[in-house]
Amino acid sequence: MNVDTIVEQVKSLLVSRPLDGWEITAAASRNLTVEAKEQKVDTFKCSAPTGVSVRVLKAGGMGFSFSTSLVDADLERMVENALVGAATQTPDNCHAFAEPASYREMPELFDDRLAAVAEEEKVERALLLERLVLDVDPRITKVRKSAFSESTVMMRIVNSRGVDGCYRGTSVSASVSAIAEENGQSQMGWDFDFATRFADLTVENIARRAAAKALGLLGATTIPTMRCPAVLDNYVATEILEVLAPAFLAENVQKGKSLLAGKQGELLFAPLLRIVDDGTLPDGAGTAPFDAEGVPKRRTVLAEDGRLAGFLYDTLRGCKAGVPSTGSAVRGGIKSPPHMGVSNFFIEKGGTPLAGLFEGIERGILLTDVMGMHTANPISGDFSVGAAGFLIEKGKVTVPVKGIAIAGNILELFRSVEMVGDDLRFFGALGAPSLRIAALDVSGE
Template sequence: METSRIIDTVRALLEARPLDGWEITAASSRTLSIEVKEQKVDSFKCAEPVGVSIRVLKGGGMGFSFSTSMDEADLTRMVENALVGAAAQTPDEFHGFPSPADYPEISDLFDEGLAAVAEEEKVGRALTLERLVLAADPRVRKVRKAAYSESTVAMRIVNSCGVDGSYRGTSVSASVSAIAEEDGQSQMGWDFDFRNRFADLAVEPIAARAAAKATGLLGAGKIPTMRCPAVLDSYVASEILEILAPAFLAENVQKGKSLLAGKKGERLFAPLLRIRDDGTLPGGAGTAPFDAEGVPRRNTVLVEDGVLRGYLYDTLRAMKEGCESTGNASRGGIKSPPHMGISNLFIENGTMPLEGLCAGIDRGILVTDVMGMHTANPISGDFSVGASGFLIENGRVARPVKGVAIAGNILDLFRSVEAVGNDLRFYGSVGAPSLRIAALDVSGE
């Protein structure tokens, strides 16, 4: 059953009930995942799920239910389940649905030609990726996994207030894990990329970066414990920003679970930093014309010249503060209700190349990987994680380093940024350029 017919069927069921409001989300998708190993297809998975979910408002309670069956009996059961959920919930006067608004024009969300690309060509992308990695350097002895994946989604949201939004989107990606060996030591390097269009996904840069990461750390040794200047590459800077991301969500702010709560207008970050969440960013992983409630996506400045300017909102949290939603309702799929989330969160690009960030550092560290960043405390901001990278001496990258730990506080770290790189890169929905930190505690030997 196509999306519009699903919506019409469920709408008729809902309009026959005495409700205070309702919302229907219908989605159909196609996903393809290919993994190759030793120039042979190791895994080939394809799925085409279809689903519908509803939220119903009755007596201040918000009920949710979903169905992956389009039989009318199952859709009727979905409505009944949502009504039971609404009755069981504690009423909240701020529950409601958004009103219609104009959606931003976003180009290149959908690759019209993707469906016509032969599966052999998609397999070929993964095979080429594996082959290029192995050819990049003789020390790269094997590839753990080379993969290609894609998804095509069609979504429509309709609610009782008049919202009716729909869009189609495509996403293609490739990734590889390379293993380099030398003198009895082995190191792994991983890299990936994603695009909206198949023609824009180039595997050559992915292969080159993965091989360089694996070989670059060969011969890595330990360094003494020290407090020193540090350069965080774009990957590590993004990892740390991702830990801070929940602190910008109004739900956590209102519940007192954010280290940014009550600090709007304060200079909490280095004056060089500007952070924003842009759901309209061309090519972004979280880009769409509207969020999971049908509210237009926005470009929201969160930190400007180091000053915290605001937070991110969905409809419920905006109602509680008497402000507008920033279009930051998110959902993991049709089987889960909307929740608060980021779209494309990033630190704006600077002007300095990586070599410039290292220049002037007599002795410091370039951090290219961290282990266990998820263990950082998102409320206090404290972290202590394993790390690897390179020793910086006399302004230059000297030798690879492993077996160290870095520790500190996320806000202190962002406050001590003294230079911003020009190499902004996204890792999923979070992105950052490389950053130079004035001082960082590094535990070594």
């Protein structure tokens, strides 16, 4: 059964009900995951879930329910459950559904050749990735896991106000964890990449980067505690940005759970930083014509010239603030109602090559990994986490270092950015270039 048939089936159950409004979201997908180990297929998973959800509005109450069964009795039960939810929820005058709008055509989101690629070729991608990593250097002794994944999805959203949006999307990804050993020491390097089209996924680059990370940390040593200039590579910069991302969501701002609440227009960041959320970004993991409520996705500048420029809104939170939605409703799947989230959330790239970020640093640190960044306090912004990387001496990267920790405050860190790299890279829906920080507390021996 396709999504159009599902929508019409559920719509027939809703139109005769005494409701103030309704919304139907139907999705069908096909997912494949292949994991290889020692040149054998270790895992092969294939699924094709289909489901539908409804939200109903009555007397200010919003009810939600879903069904992965498409038989009539189960769909009727889903509608009844949503009605019960609406009746028992606290009424809110801002509960509403999106207004109809025109959507941008995005044919590039769908790879019409993916389905024709033989499964054997997809399995070979995982096997090839493992071989390529092992061939980089004899010190790469094993691959913990080499994986290939793909997903094809079709989604349609219709509501009682006239919203009717549908799109198809494909995504492919691969990842690998490499182990390097030398002189009794072992180090791991991980890397991945993703694309919307099968032909655009290059496993050679993934293998090279994963091997380089593992090999680069061999012989890592400890260093004394110091306060010094630091360069965050694009992976670490993205990890730290991910902790800051929820602070831009209007729901957290309005509930007092954001360290940015009440600070719009203030100078909070380094003047050369621009932070953006862009749901229309070409080839972005979070790119789509519309969000989980049917609102067109858009580009929103959140920080510019160092100042907090604004926040992200969905329909409910936009109503409470008296502003339109920024197309920032997301959902984790058909089983969850829309909630606030980012699309493609990133720091725009600068003009300095990575090597240029090291220039002028007499003694500092290049951070390539942080452990436990999710433990940072999202309201105060304070953090203290383990880290690894390389020593910078006289403007050059020298020896690898381990057993260190970094501490500080996220806002203070982004305020002290003095150079921005040109190497913007996305890790899923979030991305950042490498950043040079004026000073950071590094705990060592």
